[in-house]
Amino acid sequence: MIRTSVALGAILALCAPLSVSAQEVTLRLSHWVPPSIAPASKGIEPWAQSVQEASDGRIAIQIFPAQQLGKAPDHYDMAAQGIVDLAWVNPGYTAGRFPIYGLTQVPFLVDDSIQGAKAIHAWYMENGAAQEMGDVKVCFFHPHAPGAFHSKVDVTHPDDVRGMNVRPAHQGISRFVSLLGGGAVQVPAPEAREALSKGTAEAVTFPWGAMYDFNLSEEVPVHLDMPFYMSAQVMIMNQRSYDGLSDENKAVIDDHCSPDWSGRVAAGWHEDDMAAKDRLMADEAQSFNEPTEDEIAAWISAAAPLTEEWKAEVAAKGHDAEAILQAYKAALEEYDAAY
Template sequence: MSIKSLLAGSVLAAAGVAVVALSGVVPVAGSAQAQDDPVEIRFSHWVPPTHPLQAAITEWGESINKASDGTISVTIFPAQQLGAAKDTYDMVRDGIADMGYINPGYTPGRFPIFDAANLPFNVTNATDGSAAIDEWYSRYADKEMGDIYVCLANAHDPGAFHSKEQIAVPGDVDGMKVRPANGTISKLVTMLGGQPVQVSAPESREALERGVADAITFPWGSILLFGIDKTTKYHLDMPLYVVGFVWGMNQDFYDSLSDAQKKVIDDHCNPEWAKQTSVGWAAYESGGRDKIKAMPDHTVTEPTPDQVAAWREAVAPMLDEWKKTVNDAGHDADAIWADLGDTLKKYNSQY
């Protein structure tokens, strides 16, 4: 089943919980053995069940179910049903959820190495970029996420500024209250003279409607999904950033699986699956840009080359700050940054 067909309506949005399970599957070579005990993965995420992520997790879960001869099923709990978005890492670590969709940026400073993936003007696209981020971070995850099983990492399509008043150059952010995508973008907002407003994605529309925030950094399609187009009318059309995410599994849960079941999980936690889980979401987000451009009451600004240069100059100090933070944590920031750049080049996704 493809992500496209799932988006067409197979997600159990009305129920709020999607159960991924197949029956009558023909065993395949190298899959889990028939005598393995059946297990259920309770997968927590924080976006609505209509979001493309739900379809991606569903496809991933169906593939695991098939490869495990039906011994592994996935039950999806969307929309923060098991806990708040910012708590997902701890929920996975503590076993409240067997798996979770973790946004490391929701806990600024906690995962400094991973923050490299979120630096502005770094990644060009969500598909090849996700494969690159996953391969790169697999070499460092144990250094800062060692108490969970890191399955894969991926990213959404590049996000941009969306605001109540026009933003075209870095100086326009001065004095604005901005809901940033993560801790890294929060630092950017502060650097430009703005005031970060820390709320999760599901809480963002209310913050804008109440005047708690004047602008938001968000991918395009999600602006429509969360209804933020009702409050923001100006959009800056440039790939400011991507947000990286981690699919994490409770370590005790992983350790309890049979060897055959572990292999099934391992085979679904790699750069190929990182890319696959991003395809539908990337198409959804980029499609949102076209829809917003067609709205007569919205203004989409495309920066000039000089304006792009001004933005690059404005964010340049962020790399130095990131390197200091990572070095202070006892890691080799120059080597890690060079490794990320080389891996992005390998996957043709470096900005």
């Protein structure tokens, strides 16, 4: 019987589809947004598909969306600890953990998400990744188009935020809201609508596409029409998962962890955001406020302390904050992404 089972197993192996025998590894990728929206459908999924195609099917990527495997703030640790092989992370969800990367959260520094993604990639891999994310492999940076301030009532000047409860995009905007005299309501993106509908929050900072992705347009129909901030998610890979790949498969992953790919995944999200903004502007129920030059200057001035706070925090960790800041500004200028 043993010999018969072995023989049968051999026959079945020979008859197996070539695609199965050619597949060497399946990587589990987790993210926390619905699979139908732009970050996934126009960024994460095309990237995963390209990895599979470039490897001639040797690498399969199994995607788990919408917090199926863990809450959004847990995704860095999920990848670092090997719970998943790949994770899409918002560093801003874990306050103080990645102080160098926190510079990307300071508003009014970046005005182009596609070129900005490339600039952030080039800058951070040289100035922070080894220090802050050295226990994982950093693959790409994935910002949305510069987000806006969306509210239930008119907001055109920093003084308008005083006394207002705002769901911030990340820790940087949370600090900005507090600096302006507002209250920060800390909930993950998928829970923002509930906070608004219950009156826990009166405003949000979000990319334009999120108005439809999370059904927020009726809750916050008033929009401040200026590039307000950017949130750049990061795709990371468990280091052991990467180290266990063949050299040939490592080369495929390396090719997909580059400034070029950061720009490519950002492009799909940018396109979706701009289409959503156009759709909102065509909706008579929505209101857009374009700030004056003086109001823009007031916002930029109000945010200036955030850079100084960032410098102090990074310096306290033993880093040369001024050099890192100048390297960031130089990268933004080089890639034509400076505000």
